[in-house]
Amino acid sequence: MNRDWTQLRQQLRRILTEEIASGNENACQLTVIRRGETVVDLTAGTEPNALFPIFSAGKPMLATLALLLVERGVLRLDTRVAELWPEFAAPDKREITLEHLLSHRAGMYLLPRSTRSEIADWDRMCRRVAEMSPRTPAGARCRYHPLTFAWLVGHTLELAVGRPLPEMMRDEIIRPLGLQSELYFGTDAEAEARLLPVDDALSPTRPSWLAEMMGDPVLRRCCIPSFNAVASARGVAGFYAGVRGKLLSPEFFDFATGKLFRAAGDPPRTGSWENFALGFVLGGPEADRDMFRGHGGAAGSEGFFMPEADLAYGFVKNRQRTDFTCHPIRDRISEALGIPARHW
Numbered sequence: 343m344n345r346d347w348t349q350l351r352q353q354l355r356r357i358l359t360e361e362i363a364s365g366n367e368n369a370c371q372l373t374v375i376r377r378g379e380t381v382v383d384l385t386a387g388t389e390p391n392a393l394f395p396i397f398s399a400g401k402p403m404l405a406t407l408a409l410l411l412v413e414r415g416v417l418r419l420d421t422r423v424a425e426l427w428p429e430f431a432a433p434d435k436r437e438i439t440l441e442h443l444l445s446h447r448a449g450m451y452l453l454p455r456s457t458r459s460e461i462a463d464w465d466r467m468c469r470r471v472a473e474m475s476p477r478t479p480a481g482a483r484c485r486y487h488p489l490t491f492a493w494l495v496g497h498t499l500e501l502a503v504g505r506p507l508p509e510m511m512r513d514e515i516i517r518p519l520g521l522q523s524e525l526y527f528g529t530d531a532e533a534e535a536r537l538l539p540v541d542d543a544l545s546p547t548r549p550s551w552l553a554e555m556m557g558d559p560v561l562r563r564c565c566i567p568s569f570n571a572v573a574s575a576r577g578v579a580g581f582y583a584g585v586r587g588k589l590l591s592p593e594f595f596d597f598a599t600g601k602l603f604r605a606a607g608d609p610p611r612t613g614s615w616e617n618f619a620l621g622f623v624l625g626g627p628e629a630d631r632d633m634f635r636g637h638g639g640a641a642g643s644e645g646f647f648m649p650e651a652d653l654a655y656g657f658v659k660n661r662q663r664t665d666f667t668c669h670p671i672r673d674r675i676s677e678a679l680g681i682p683a684r685h686w
Contacts, residue, residue, distance in 0.1 A: 343681075347381040353678050358386035361671040368541040369394075370659035371575035372675065375583040383576065393526070393537045393572050394658035395556040397639035398456075398488065400527065400571025402513050404495055405444050405621020410514060412440070413594045417446075417502050419620070429472035437480040443487075443494050444620040444647045445603035449476030450494060451487040452668055460573050462560045464507075468497045484604045492568035508565035509632040519584040524577030528565040537562070540641055541661040552640055552662055569640075578645035578656030580592075582636065586647060596649070598622075599614055599635040615667065615686035625684040637686040642669045646684070 354372060361367040369387030371394070385392070406450030411417045419441040424430035430438060435450075442448045454470050461467060471493040478485065487492065487494065496507040503510065511527045519525075526533050539557060542550035555561055561570055586595040598620040602610060610617055610628075615638075617624045617631055625646060636646025636655070643658040663669060667685040676683045 344472075347376075350678065351382055351384065354382060354675060355384055355386070357671065357674045357678060361674070362387045366661070367659055367671055368543070368661040369538055370657065370671065373579035373656045374576035375579050375654040378583065380576075380579075385473055385575075388538060389536075391536055391574070393524075393533055393574055394643060394660050395537070395540055395552075395610045395639075395641060396571045396573050396578065396643040396645075396658055397552070397556075397569050397641055399578060399637050399639035399643045399645055399658075400567050400569075400573070401491055402585075402622050402637050402645070403511065403525070403527070403571065403581060404492065404567035406581075406589055407510055407514055408440065408495055408499055409442060409590055409594065409598050409620060411499060411502060413590060417499075421502075423498055426498055427472060429469075434475050435480070438476070439480070440495075440498065441603060441620065442481050443491070443498065445484065446487050446616070447481045447484050447618075448487065448492070448494060448602065449478035449480065449485065450474050450490055451485045452455065452477065453489040458555065458558050458561055461566070462509075462558075462564050463568075464493075464564065468493050469588045473496075475536045482605055484618055486616050487568070489568050496565075496567060503632055507567075511565060511567065515581075515589065518588060521577050521580050524574045524580060526572040527567050527570070529562045529572055532557070533572060535564070537658045543661065544664060545662055546664060550662055571639075573656075573658060575656040575658045578643070579654045580656070581646040582645050582654035582656065586649070586662060599624075599647075600632050600649075602631065615684075623686050625686055627682050633682070634684060638667075638684070640666050642666075642672065644672065644684065644686070648681070 373383045374382035407478045421440045423438045424436045438448045540553040542553040599622045622635045623637050624631040634646040638644040641662045645656045647654050
């Protein structure tokens with residue numbers, strides 16, 4: 343990917359400006375880091391230091407914490423959750439492993455009906471999730487765990503290490519990458535002052551669920567890494583620029599994110615984005631799935647790493663669209679960069 347980045351930055355700036363001027367978008371940021379050098383760092387519609395809710399685009403950060411503990415030998419991928427979490431010793435859950443959690447194959451994807459105040463209570467939600475019964479046998483089927491992922495993975499790690507999840511996310515992921523002011527799993531007063539709300543102007547039902555959830559300051563200040571991460575594009579790209587080599591060894595990162603982890607009887611479905619490695623979606627075309635290793639978020643933010651190009655990408659925005667997987671601005675950016683579009 344040998345590009346004229348000066349010319350490309352001008353083209354990308356036009357795309358962001360045009361999409362906002364048209365009303366398709368409200369505010370956004372784009373950061374691209376190539377071989378350790380920031381080659382694109384653009385903001386439109388807001389201030390350069392703004393923060394955005396990134397929703398599920400924060401899941402790989404939690405998954406990386408789990409992988410880091412595996413590489414250190416604290417956990418194994420085949421560690422049964424029941425070895426740490428007694429409630430998982432029930433017959434329908436005792437075969438669930440850490441690998442199943444990270445690859446969304448635990449069958450525990452439906453969150454019990456919960457109020458916002460209940461969701462904000464970490465210990466209560468851990469108990470409620472532990473009482474759930476899987477919808478499918480352990481490892482049998484990949485089915486995205488949109489909300490339960492935080493408690494399933496997060497509390498398993500807490501039990502393994504004996505430390506609170508917010509502390510581990512801060513000390514093991516955010517600080518080593520120098521992202522203290524760019525990536526949050528639980529906002530503080532400084533982050534709150536920079537945070538843009540979800541814009542649901544295009545939503546047929548207002549307020550939208552996304553706007554309600556991230557409009558609640560109590561939920562924003564919690565650490566629920568399946569949906570309430572807050573970041574800048576610099577924070578997202580900075581994570582992907584450092585996860586391979588700084589957090590995880592290149593060899594282990596390549597193993598954990600370079601292939602699909604799913605049962606032989608559950609082949610990938612054409613047009614589905616549920617193509618999971620361990621916590622990362624393989625978002626490339628069918629013939630080259632591991633071209634992109636990353637994750638998208640419900641309001642349109644996304645991040646990924648391209649190993650062949652040594653390219654880390656972070657894009658954040660705040661205007662929600664009716665189709666969570668379709669964001670024309672992302673497709674235009676991809677066309678300008680000369681890479682396939684991703685609809686996750």
